[in-house]
Amino acid sequence: MTSSAPSHLFQNCLLFDGVHFLEGFALRTDSQGKIAEMGPDLNPNSSDLVVDLNGRWLLPGLVDCHVHFREPGLVRKEGYLTGSAGALHGGVTTVLEIQNNPPLMESAALLRKKMEDLRGVSRVDYAPYGSLTRASIGALEGMKGLVPAVKCFLGASTGSGGVKNLPEMRELFSAAQRAGHQVVAHCEDDEVMRQANKAASPETASRHDLMRPVEAETKSIQDAISVAEETGVRLHVFHISTKIGAELVRQAAQRGLPITGTTGPQYLLVEANEAARAPQNRFKVNPSIKYAEDRIALISAIEEGLLQGVGTDHAPHPLEDKARPYQKAPSGFPSIDLLLPLMISAHDRFGLSLERALAAVTLDPAEEFGLKQKGRLAVGADADLVVCDPETSKVVKESELPSKSKWSPYNGRELRAFPEQVYLRGKLVFENGKPIGKPCGRPLFL
Ligand SMILES: [Zn+2]
Incomplete structure (x- = not known):
């Protein structure tokens, strides 16, 4: 299946691969929405969109x-x-x-x-x-x-x-x-x-x-x-x-x-x-x-x-x-x-x-549940990525939450590490508290 995802190079991340945090890592995604490369010393290709995370978490x-x-x-x-x-x-x-x-x-x-x-x-x-x-x-x-x-x-x-x-x-x-x-x-x-x-x-x-x-x-x-x-x-x-x-x-x-x-x-x-x-x-x-x-x-x-x-x-x-x-x-x-x-x-x-x-x-x-492409940062896995700043906290305001109910039992709590950006199979789908673009989720078993 073709995908229009541009390749990204995320640099300067504190990367969590599913088990460990890896400091000073970079991660490259490919145009098929997969993770192509991970490592400490990756240099941008001409086609890469470079994202400098400045020490933020990449999950x-x-x-x-x-x-x-x-x-x-x-x-x-x-x-x-x-x-x-x-x-x-x-x-x-x-x-x-x-x-x-x-x-x-x-x-x-x-x-x-x-x-x-x-x-x-x-x-x-x-x-x-x-x-x-x-x-x-x-x-x-x-x-x-x-x-x-x-x-x-x-x-x-x-x-x-x-x-x-x-x-x-x-x-x-x-x-x-x-x-x-x-x-x-x-x-x-x-x-x-x-x-x-x-x-x-x-x-x-x-x-x-x-x-x-x-x-x-x-x-x-x-x-x-x-x-x-x-x-x-x-x-x-x-x-x-x-x-x-x-x-x-x-x-x-x-x-x-x-x-x-x-x-x-x-x-x-x-x-x-x-x-x-x-x-x-x-x-x-x-x-x-x-x-x-x-x-x-x-x-x-x-x-x-x-x-x-x-x-x-x-x-x-x-x-x-x-x-x-x-x-x-x-x-x-x-x-x-x-x-x-x-x-x-x-x-x-x-x-x-x-x-x-x-x-x-x-x-x-x-x-x-046997989802080999999900829940991990590894070469070949889906480039489903979350960028967040663990130092930034926010008070939960229920009326601003995107799901339909507009209330939360956690309303008023101060929490941290809210996602700043989310990528689904290499594509930016969420930024600044809001979803972006047309829904592009896929069934895993069809
Ligand atoms: Zn239930």
């Missing part, structure tokens, strides 16, 4: 492995045009996206149509997950090679498609295993949550951390791991919110099972009391935000590489929906617009190393 475009863009079906809440503009603002150039409103992605035909329809709409590269439901079992074979994995909800959440019981889980995991898919799962146990709701007092009934307690995640992950072991399927647990959840995944992996997981920035940065104080249920999210010991354990799990990174779970809703009384307010909030600064905040506030904070949103998820 791989971020990979967000868990977003909801609500298209098709619920574009009034987001859509790819605004969602992908938000992604660029957060330094994200690749999204792995979960359709959790109708139509679920229960067939290859639906997936192909979705991916085709998003050409010229998405500003970032994209790959929707297949939906793993009873209705999609017969279609899993046909989804091979079209999706990074298949998604199932263990327990009810905002959105559709929850798995009701263990026999159903077995049936779904076996079917995914037969078709050769990895299963990605939301793990919270319905019965534990029902009991918590039954036992609620007027004081506890609007505490999301008590209505969706630690035990709900524990029980669900335990069940999912045992069914994964029985069926032999590869299992990835999304947005782990508890110390014990991370521990269960670690123990399973130590036993040699193909069990992995990710967490979300909210579980690294926020605790239940703060979430409960936020107005308009802004931090109401599933799984619920837990406690200091969980947050600290999840930071360690990312530091030590025991989890395979971080995905935002960007889940946009209009603020008037969130402002309903607690019971009626939907779960989830927008956050992709801030992913890079939020990860740097986990370093600044809680001591996560810069290298691991960045790897968690670049190389880790790219490796986990």
